[in-house]
Amino acid sequence: MSNEEKQLTKEEIKAKKLEAKAEREMNDLLKERRQKLFDLQEQGKDPFDVYKVNRTHTSIQVEENYDDLEGKDVTVAGRLISKRVHGKAGFSDVHDRYGKIQLYIKIDDIGEEKFKFYKTFDIGDFVSITGRVFKTMTGEVTIHITDFELLTKSLQPLPEKFHGLKDPDLRYRQRYVDLIINPEVRDTFFKRTAIIKAIREFLDNKQYIEVETPILSPIAGGASAKPFETHHNALDIDMYLRIATELYLKRLIVGGFEKVYEIGKVFRNEGIDIRHNPEFTMIELYEAYSDYNDMMEITENMVAHVCEKVLGTTTVVYEETEISFAPPWKRITMIDAVKQYSGVDFNQVNSDDEARVLAKDNNIQLKKKLEDCTKGDILNEFFESFVEDKLIQPTFIYDYPVEISPLTKKKRGNENFTERFEGFVYGRELCNAYSELNDPIVQRARFMQQLKERELGDDEAYMMDEDFLNSLEIGMPPTGGMGMGVDRLVMLLTNSRSIRDVLLFPTMKPLA
Incomplete structure (x- = not known):
């Protein structure tokens, strides 16, 4: 031996x-x-x-x-x-x-x-x-x-039929075997197809036009995210895989489409966890002559339509929690939500310095140096620390600080905030929407501020997009827009814990 x-x-x-x-x-x-x-x-x-x-x-x-x-x-x-x-x-x-x-x-x-x-x-x-x-x-x-x-x-x-293919890593790597052995997996992906079909049906019936915009772009814009970079040999230029479809879709609003949407892959060079995959599916829609209130209504009605069409009910059970997607969803401002769950009323905070003291006193984890944070930055950090995980039933959080909303119109009557909302379900962001900023002069100033953020080390800050600014100078009507993570919606409607469970072939680290 x-x-x-x-x-x-x-x-x-x-x-x-x-x-x-x-x-x-x-x-x-x-x-x-x-x-x-x-x-x-x-x-x-x-x-x-x-x-x-x-x-x-x-x-x-x-x-x-x-x-x-x-x-x-x-x-x-x-x-x-x-x-x-x-x-x-x-x-x-x-x-x-x-x-x-x-x-x-x-x-x-x-x-x-x-x-x-x-x-x-x-x-x-x-x-x-x-x-x-x-x-x-x-x-x-x-x-x-x-x-x-x-x-x-x-x-x-x-695999032997009674024990099947259980190892999650192997299931994701060999999805073809997973689909053979586990009928519930096949059902999830059949439902995914039905969900996307129902989204299209809802928007098509409202006379939206479905389009395709570039995946490769010389500028990564439309979201705060780190892009994947590549190089086009023939043109000898660096390019990016898109992180959002927003700026191209707004160009189409300028061009007179009025109602437009795209369902497609976007790519973000970020971490992988149960809610994030480097490539994922988004739907973005834009409607001329509408605002963020209209986007709230269309969002909740679209999700309710999908639930009824695919599941036959607007009530679902996710991880043993019953969730009702029936409209209307709860609506609450970010300031009121932070006050409700943290006890801090930012309406009474009069300066950036006061906000910094609050951040320090409440041990708020900041994404940048304390001295570089504004009141709006810190309000958002309070929201993420105290509120986000409490929003189990569908909830629209609205009126976001201008500092974190560079593509959004200012709130009517309060230029420190914007007409933006995010929809949350089960403590997770599902969608993001604005009354879209259509003033080219203000938009240029916002981009300039984002460039300063990049200089301070924020590699997810927005890039300057001169052609997009040019399109705004041609003229974009008042517009409402909304973006939603399709994978996250599928997770909720199929009771799937991880985003990998609703992606046929999730990104995996190669085996050694």
Whole structure:
């Protein structure tokens, strides 16, 4: 016995032996499946030479139309997920996109040679099945096989069905296996598609125009975020993956589109956690002649429409908490929310210095040096520290400080604040919206202030966009705009804890 083995407990030695045995068995299975493929190819029966299947029905069509199909021949196709064939007959299950259908095979119907061939099929193989539709004694709709074809040979075994694919990291890396093994995962992504379709339906019915804007841009604008940088060789210029679609969509408002939206990927070179992925899906919409009050109304109505369309209700359960998306959502100003949850009334704070003292006294964690923070900066930090995680039911927090809202119109009657709101659900930001700033002179001054922020070390501050300023000088009508994280909405409506659970292929660190 080696020194290493002496240091191991009996349980650890046993576990290592079981692991080695499992690895040997796996290698044997892989060799066996490949040998089956080679044998088929030598016999001129290469399953990878099959190009098309004349499928007549899906599993759900057979189930739902049983009364019309009983006793008739159908052809289905899918992945073999179970096989219980012994003696001269047996049952199997095939999965397609819509679910599973049971199969019954009997040697008397297909002959000894084909029956023997069928028994060589492995779990995971793709097959097409032709047969008569009937019900078993237990009432299960089943296809009595009269013919079949092997369509694709699966060379790797699927995870054992009772334990399945549970490791989250492996699930995200091998989503294709995850979708096969875990039906609830497939359901999440079918709902994601339905959610996006319902968003489009809602906006299309309101005469919004869906557009596509550039993903590569010479300027990263429209949000406070660190971009991904790249280089265009032919033009010899640095470019950025977009962090938002805002500035291009506003150009279209200038051009007369009046109502416009885009659903698409945006990219931010930031951290990864249960709410953040470097690439994610946003919807941004803009409507001429509207303001942030109109955006509140359209946001809550759009989400309610999606809930009704996809779930049949505006009440959902997220992590055991019941949430109602029925309009109207709660509305409260940032100052009033901070006063409610922290006891500090910023209406009584008269200077930046007073705000700095409050930040120090309340141990507020600041994103920049205390001396560089204004009253508005500190109000926002109070909100994030004391309020944000308390907003469980859908809530619009409105009237944000001008310092953190460079693309927003000032609040009517109070130039220290802007007509901006964010929607929060379950303590998380869901959307962000403004009465859009359309004064090119003020916008230039705001951009200049952002440049100063960049000089102070804020690499997420806005860049100067001269073409956007030029478009504002051409003239943009009063406009309301809203941006929402589609992935976060999908998380809420599918009770998914992590953003990775609603992204088919989330960003992963490469395996060493």
